[in-house]
Structures are given as C-alpha cells and as structure tokens.
Amino acid sequence: MQLKLISFVLIILHCMDYTGCQQHNTSRHWQHKQISGVSSGCQQGGCLTCSDYNGCLSCKPRFFMHLERSGMKQIGVCMTSCPSGFYGTRSRERNTCTKCSPECDSCFNKKFCMRCRIGFYLHRGDCRNNCPEDMVRSDTQRECVPKCPAECELCVNSETCTRCQPGLYQLNGRCHRVCPDDYEPNDKLMECVPQVHCQVGEWSEWTPCSRSGRTCGFKRGQETRTRQVLQYPSPFGGPCPEISEIKDCVIIRRTCPGRRPNDRKQRRNRNNNRKDNKGVRREKKRERERARDTGDRQDSRNKTEHRHRRGHDLQPFSPKEGLVQ
Known part of the structure; x- marks a missing residue:
C-alpha cells in the first residue's frame, strides 16, 4: 500500500514538472519570436520590439515612435527626430511623435508653431489667415512682418530698417539722403x-646741409626732413598734411677733401674776371652813349647855324643899302 502511494506521488510530481517546463518553453519561444523580429521583421535599427504586420512596437532609448499609415493599418517607425509637421514628446514609458496643428508646417509643441503651411502667416507662434493691423503678410517668409517706413524697403520693425529705398543710405537702422557728420x-x-582721416608718423631727422648732392664746397645749401603716411584718407576724409620740409642752411665745410688749395683762389679769380669783364662792357656802353650824345649835340648845333644862315640869305634888299657913300 505504501509503495503504491509513493509511486502515485512521484507520477504526479513528474507530470507537474513536465507541464511547467512545457509552459516555460512556450513563453520563451514567444519572447524569442518578438526579439528576433528586430533583425528579421523590423526595417529600422531603432526598434526594440516589433511585429511583421505593424512594424516597430517599441523603440530603443532616445528614439521616437512615429506611426505611418499604410492603407488601413499603421506601421511603427523608430526615428532619431520627428518628421516635418510633428514634434517629439518624451516620457518614461515611450518617446512619441505628435502631429502639429493642421495649419502648421513645423512646430515646437502643440501651441507654438515655427513655420506655417501655404496660405497661413506666422505671428508669435500662431498661424493666421490675416495679420494684425500694424503688420503685413510676407508670402516668401509666410510670416506677419512689420509695416516699414516710407523710406525703407525692408525692415525688422517700424523703427529698424535693413534696406533703404533706392538713392538712400542706411545707417543704424535709419535711411538718410545725406550722411551725418563724420560719415x-x-x-x-x-x-x-x-570717414577715415589721414594719419602720418613723426618727422625724421634733418639731412646734412648740402647743395647739388654735396656737403662741401659751397657756402649755403639746404636741409630736408620727411615723415611717412600711416593711414591714407577715405574719399571724404581729412587729407594728408605735408610729408616733407626743406629749409636753407650754411655749409660748414667750405673746402671738399681732395681738392687742391689753389682751387678756391682760381674760382675767386674767375669770379673777379667775370666782374672785370662786366665792368669793361659797362664802360664801353657808357662811351657809346657819350659819343651818341656828343654827336646829337653837334648835329643840333649845325642845324641851328644852317637855319640862321638860310634866314640871313633870304632878307629883302634895301635900296639905301645899295648906294655907295
């Protein structure tokens, strides 16, 4: 009897162990099928679990789950960032891509749009059909932009211009017909x-007193000094001052090295000869002038005597003078 009871208990325990093992093997087989889908059924490397029918069921950390519609079913895709028209939300359970509002093309969250769809204009994170009264619509930017002043072609707001009308010059957000002072x-x-004004450096030292490139052999000469231009002026900037100066000076060395002592005496004699020649020419000129004056006076005297004689010959004849006493 006891042997039969012991045998029955052993059979029951064996069956329980077999059933448990069978269930455990079935669970492990299902889990292995889900995980193995990462390499066989999933097309994206960010999938953690997936199915052949619905794609990714969960994503790896830092990936966003995005549902793409394919006919009547949705396929899960794991992405590092959400596509245009969606924004990413993170949570402990899963990271998902949430759709922006219908009029929004790109958004930061459900209430803040960054770019609107065609036909809508962005203003402070909101997409509108019409802009506020103090603003105008920009089709290129799809935004509400400020109304620019009359002289402004493009502006940031009503006080800051970034491009002026033709013929005007922009400065610090304003448009000018004539630039202010110093501009x-x-x-x-x-x-x-x-404006850029000219800048010059310091004066150099005066050069040695010289004449005709020599620092000796003359009584007087000239000295020169210069300075460099450090900054050339702009078209309307202050012009450059004089960059060179010349002044007269006295040459200290009258005799040049290597010249013979009588060179100076010969030069003095030549100068004296020139003076003598000039004196002779002046004296001859005076003699010619005196001779011309003397001749003129003699001619004048001869003419006067001739007139007297002619007048005497032309006196009328008197009978009384013709009688002989």
Whole structure:
C-alpha cells in the first residue's frame, strides 16, 4: 500500500514538472519570436520590439515612435527626430511623435508653431489667415512682418530698417539722403560708413646741409626732413598734411677733401674776371652813349647855324643899302 502511494506521488510530481517546463518553453519561444523580429521583421535599427504586420512596437532609448499609415493599418517607425509637421514628446514609458496643428508646417509643441503651411502667416507662434493691423503678410517668409517706413524697403520693425529705398543710405537702422557728420556715403553698399582721416608718423631727422648732392664746397645749401603716411584718407576724409620740409642752411665745410688749395683762389679769380669783364662792357656802353650824345649835340648845333644862315640869305634888299657913300 505504501509503495503504491509513493509511486502515485512521484507520477504526479513528474507530470507537474513536465507541464511547467512545457509552459516555460512556450513563453520563451514567444519572447524569442518578438526579439528576433528586430533583425528579421523590423526595417529600422531603432526598434526594440516589433511585429511583421505593424512594424516597430517599441523603440530603443532616445528614439521616437512615429506611426505611418499604410492603407488601413499603421506601421511603427523608430526615428532619431520627428518628421516635418510633428514634434517629439518624451516620457518614461515611450518617446512619441505628435502631429502639429493642421495649419502648421513645423512646430515646437502643440501651441507654438515655427513655420506655417501655404496660405497661413506666422505671428508669435500662431498661424493666421490675416495679420494684425500694424503688420503685413510676407508670402516668401509666410510670416506677419512689420509695416516699414516710407523710406525703407525692408525692415525688422517700424523703427529698424535693413534696406533703404533706392538713392538712400542706411545707417543704424535709419535711411538718410545725406550722411551725418563724420560719415560718408558708400555707393556700393548703399550705407553711411565712418570717414577715415589721414594719419602720418613723426618727422625724421634733418639731412646734412648740402647743395647739388654735396656737403662741401659751397657756402649755403639746404636741409630736408620727411615723415611717412600711416593711414591714407577715405574719399571724404581729412587729407594728408605735408610729408616733407626743406629749409636753407650754411655749409660748414667750405673746402671738399681732395681738392687742391689753389682751387678756391682760381674760382675767386674767375669770379673777379667775370666782374672785370662786366665792368669793361659797362664802360664801353657808357662811351657809346657819350659819343651818341656828343654827336646829337653837334648835329643840333649845325642845324641851328644852317637855319640862321638860310634866314640871313633870304632878307629883302634895301635900296639905301645899295648906294655907295
């Protein structure tokens, strides 16, 4: 009897162990099927679990779950960032891509849009059909932009201009017909740019007193000094001052080295000869002038005597004078 009871208990325990093992093997087989889908059924490397029918069921950390519709079913895709028209939300359970509002093309969250769809205009994170009264619609930017002043072609707001109307120059967000003081127009940039004034360096030392390139052999000469231009002026900037100066001076060395002592005496004699020649020419000139004056006076005297004689010959004849006493 006892042997039968012991045998029955052993049979029951064996069956329980077999059933448990069978269930455990079935669970492990299902789990292995889900995980093995990462390499066989999933097309994205970010999938943690997936199915052949619905794609990714869960994503690895830092990936976002995005559901793409394919006919009547949705396929899960794991992405590092959400596509256009969606924004990412993170949680402990899963990271998902949430759709923006219908009029929004790109958004930061459900209430803040960053770019609107065609036909809508962005203003403070909201997509609108019409802009506020003090603003106008920009089709290129799909935004509500400020109304610019009359002289402004493009602006940031009603007080800051970034591009002026043709013929005007931009400076610090304002448009000018004539640039303010210390500024000058730049026709290439159409801006007022600061004027650049000339800058020069310090004067150099005076050169030795010289004449004709020599520092000796003359009584007087000239000295020169210069300075460099450090900054050339802009078209309307202050011009450069004089960069060179010349002044007269006295040459200390009258005799040049290597010259013979009588060179100076010969030069003095030549100068004296020139003076003597000039004196002779002046004396001859005076003699010619005196001779001319003497001749003129003699001619005048002869003419006077001739007139007297002619007048005496032409006197009328008197009968009384013809009688002989």
